[in-house]
Amino acid sequence: MSGTSADGIDAALVELIEGSDAFPRVRFIGGEFTPFEPAFRDQVLRATRPDVPLSELGPLDRELGERFARAALSVIRGAAITPDRVQIIGSHGQTVAHYPNGAHGYTVQIGSPAVIAARTGIDVASDFRMMDVALGGQGAPLVPYVDYALFSSDVEHRVLLNIGGIANVTVLRARGSEHEVLGFDTGPGNMVIDAAVDILSGGRETMDRNGAWARRGTVLEGWLQEWLKHPYFALKPPKSTGREQFGRSYVVERLRDAEDADPADILRTLTALVAESIVRGIRSAIDAPSALIASGGGSSNATLMDEISRRLSLLRPWETTEAYGIPADLKEAVAFAYLAHQLFMRRPTSLLAATGARRTHLQGSITPARF
Numbered sequence: 001m002s003g004t005s006a007d008g009i010d011a012a013l014v015e016l017i018e019g020s021d022a023f024p025r026v027r028f029i030g031g032e033f034t035p036f037e038p039a040f041r042d043q044v045l046r047a048t049r050p051d052v053p054l055s056e057l058g059p060l061d062r063e064l065g066e067r068f069a070r071a072a073l074s075v076i077r078g079a080a081i082t083p084d085r086v087q088i089i090g091s092h093g094q095t096v097a098h099y100p101n102g103a104h105g106y107t108v109q110i111g112s113p114a115v116i117a118a119r120t121g122i123d124v125a126s127d128f129r130m131m132d133v134a135l136g137g138q139g140a141p142l143v144p145y146v147d148y149a150l151f152s153s154d155v156e157h158r159v160l161l162n163i164g165g166i167a168n169v170t171v172l173r174a175r176g177s178e179h180e181v182l183g184f185d186t187g188p189g190n191m192v193i194d195a196a197v198d199i200l201s202g203g204r205e206t207m208d209r210n211g212a213w214a215r216r217g218t219v220l221e222g223w224l225q226e227w228l229k230h231p232y233f234a235l236k237p238p239k240s241t242g243r244e245q246f247g248r249s250y251v252v253e254r255l256r257d258a259e260d261a262d263p264a265d266i267l268r269t270l271t272a273l274v275a276e277s278i279v280r281g282i283r284s285a286i287d288a289p290s291a292l293i294a295s296g297g298g299s300s301n302a303t304l305m306d307e308i309s310r311r312l313s314l315l316r317p318w319e320t321t322e323a324y325g326i327p328a329d330l331k332e333a334v335a336f337a338y339l340a341h342q343l344f345m346r347r348p349t350s351l352l353a354a355t356g357a358r359r360t361h362l363q364g365s366i367t368p369a370r371f
Helices: 038-046 054-078 113-120 130-134 144-151 190-200 209-215 221-227 248-257 263-285 302-311 328-344
Strands: 008-017 025-035 094-099 106-110 124-126 158-163 166-172 182-188 291-295 365-367
Touching: 008 054, 008 328, 025 054, 025 328, 038 054, 054 106, 054 113, 106 130, 113 124, 113 365, 124 328, 144 158, 144 166, 144 182, 144 328, 158 263, 166 263, 182 263, 190 248, 190 263, 209 263, 209 302, 221 248, 221 263, 248 263, 263 302, 291 302, 291 328
Parallel strands: 158 291
Antiparallel strands: 008 025, 094 106, 124 365, 158 166, 166 182
């Protein structure tokens, strides 16, 4: 998959081990990240604009399919297995539009599954969000089902936090059923920090590594409180968001607000905005989580994670999914492999409390490569 940050492709190879229930166990075998070169990343980000013509979107859809296929084959080769041993590829694709609300809500992901199937010879599951939107849901988040399957506990309340371009949480109550799982996008994640770094550095940097630049600054409390008035933060779940609300134009406006401030202070304040919106989202769903399990690129931003843990009282220190055998940077890739397997097994993976769809349903479409 390629997330809202559009910085490259995450690919993971996993073994799904069936047991006595409908939730197989996962054994992570291998994975890798393939970065997009800057010019191609710009092309992908341009595709999220509503005025991009089909003459650009069509070739990009195919090119992303080619790149996803190469990433899948690379991981397979790295594990020294042959493609015929792979049951199915789950491809989330690259989201270029996500407007799920209203009578004609829609979501669009590109990265041709037919090209992936043709190049790999492996069946492909894709279009995971579309049925949910057709049934009145948000089409997001989809990972809470996998979070429940892999991380639920009988002894403690857990919050799974993924910080990609957008931040999202899954709330798992101790001994809770899958129908009690809450999951939603809290708001912006790395997206606003990365865009601010790009602008403030004049394009020399694309991310605040480990939060080092922000750590040198001070939170501009007045601007933080003003920015937290964004209407998305007050919405109740189910809810989802993306580049449409918190993309580059949003960041340009925030930088214009604080144009006379020190760049380090601006970055620290945007980092605090991400942290506070995450914490408010968690607290709106559960008063006292026992554990916070983080994943995504944002989990390696020490300043961001410090801001979150300082604001959120936990019974024990936060940890990443690494502690459970799943690399933090590849957790969502693992999740879509899991969803693909469940679709192959004809098991519904929709969680109505997370997306707001009218009924339970299978998620995804299968493009066959084998016959």
